[in-house]
Amino acid sequence: QDKLVESGGGLVQAGGSLRLSCAASGRAFSTYAMGWFRQAPGKEREFVAAISWSGGSTYYADSVKGRFTISRDNAKNTVYLEMNSLKPEDTAVYYCAAGPSTANPRDHPLSYAYWGQGTQVTVSS
16 A cells, blocks of 8 residues: 655744654655645645655755755655754644656646645744
8 A cells, every 4th residue: 555654743942953754655656756745724735845756856945945954765765854943934734745756846736646644843932
């Protein structure tokens, strides 16, 4: 069964750090592009970061550029999102997603076919 499971969310003070993980199982997700999206209450799901199947290319939303880093370990079928200098506006449910490496644009949810259940990140001021 194809599955993405996020972990690592929690409550952190502004300025703090968290590392999210997304463990993939089932199909060969190592050949898929992977992305992170987030959704705050009352808002639409928004793109955070994406990484190509090889890890050679990364993409970031302007709001997280310089603070967040996406990476992947294909041997472990895991994608990570290192989040530093967290702000209260980063509070949201964070979702991991996987999509065909040829799908574009990389920052659109429709480019991704598989989604995790989400992990809550709360940043207190």
